[in-house]
Amino acid sequence: MTSTLPRPVTTAADLVQPAMRRAVDTLNPSVRHVVSYHLGWIDPDGKPTNSSGGKALRPALALLSAQAAGGTAEQGVPGAVAVQFVHDFSLLHDDVMDGDVERRHRPTAWKLFGVPAAILAGDALLTLAVEVLQPAASPAATDSVTLAVQDLIAGQSADLEFERRRDVTLHECIDMANGKTSALMRCAASIGAILAGASPEVVDRLADFGMHLGLAFQLVDDLLGIWGAPEVTGKAVLADLKVRKKSLPVVAALTSGTAAGDELARRYLVDGPPDDEELPEFARLIEQAGGLAWAEAEADRQVRAAGECLDAVGAPSDIREALWQITHFVANRDQ
Template sequence: MTTTLPAPVGAAQALVQPALRKAVAELHPSMRRIVGYHLGWTDELGHPASDGGGKALRPTLALLSARAVGADADVALPGALAVELVHNFSLVHDDVMDGDEERRHRPTVWKLYGVPAAILAGDAMLTLAVEVLGPAADPAAVRCLTDAVQELIVGQAEDIEFEECGAVDLAQCLEMAAGKTGALMRCATEIGAVLGGGTPEQVAALRAFGAHLGLAFQLVDDLLGIWGAPAVTGKPVLSDLRSRKKSVPVVAALNSQTREGAELALLYAEPEPSDEAQLREMARLVAESGALEWTRREARAQVLQAQGCLEHVGAPTEIDLSLRELAAFMTERDL
């Protein structure tokens, strides 16, 4: 499993973090306090914390995409900030909807401050995301961001609907994953290329790169949601099975037409919460149905398609290698 952050991520963090703090400082104090906690800047008492929040993977993609089309990273900084804020807006709201009590080994925002405050903090970050692009922003960049937000919302809505749906088709599930996660990854690479002044061909290639990478990232995330260690995921073991989430490996198992898939369907239909033994049995059934290996193969296939898209960008060798390294880092967490 890859644990060391690639050099471009560290460089992006150094550029993005001060600008992100400056943007968040413009929020109302009540929202600024909650957002600062979510981003890992403060602890539960409001004291400075050393946790630094997320890895800034999406901002890194935006900055590298600008450099891939021959621009300086700075020109894509507003886009990098915007996608990071949208990402965190979605995390805060997702935790509310999923009832998750931990993120990054700390209480989630809703658990600490309450559901109304969490919803408002997410709304504040979403609004701020549009504001950081600036009044003179390229309309194509604004459209890229708003389109991604709409797809993210639809994907999340479908994710919730699937939990109550008796049968979910695997193609539907992949489409949901592409919207829930792939749309914002796609936005990160596209917005960087747009702000960097890339040609239509370069923008399209980087957009496709982000879309394939985003889907691969979600597939790996789904694997971690079942088999990932809490030290890696920041959530309890077997968390997706505990909440009866219809993630891609689960849906692949349910549609596998195997004995294990049929047994899993019966367990998933039970209304009572499952104990640890039952959850581990569900994980075994998913694996032995062939869904674990299928999801791994599909994630690798999506990474290969993403890498193929880079061949149409014409990026400097150093940046091309950095994008490939970042793609590997993002998708080899459990492969």
């Protein structure tokens, strides 16, 4: 496992951050304060901080997709800013819906500033995501972002629906993850190519790469939500199990047809928060029922599929290597 970001990601942050700051500066001061805190630029009192504002994977994909299509990184900047703003819009709202009190080792925005302020901050970022694309005058890029948002909302809606159901299938769970996570990754991996004027064939191949990468990302995220180290992930130990989340490894275990899966269903699919001493037992049953092994194998399969899509794009060797570095990071990250 690794927490070291590949160089293409850190380079993308250097190029995209100034454009993000210019856009955020146009917001109402009170909304700007909440957004800037969430992005890691300031502390709760408004003082500049060096806190991380996230991994910037999606902006890096947007810039590299422009270069993969024969364009420049600069052509992909509007798309990079747009996908990062959509991502942070979703995180602000997710934290409210999930009741999460910590993100990136700091209190979440709603915890500090209240639910209404966090919702408005997310709404503002969603609006900015569309606004930053307007100077590029690319209806196809705007369509790509708005479609990703619709898929993201559908995936999040399904995730919420799963909380009320006992009969979630693995196919449904994968569809949910494709909407909740893969949709925006698919957009990020192709929007730069759109802005660079790539052919539909190249755009589609890069989009497929992003789709597989997104599902691998979600699988690893779900694994970290159960077996990740809290001091690294910034989340409570066994965080997903505390809320009886029906993540991919959990549903794989619940639908495994094994004795361990049946025992997990009996103890997991009930109302009310579990006792802390139950959480390690849940994790043991998920592993015993094959949920851990299935998720790891499926993540590897998605990474291989992403690599095949990259091969089909025919990008310059240095750009392909950069995209592969991001793929390797996604598959092996520990946070």
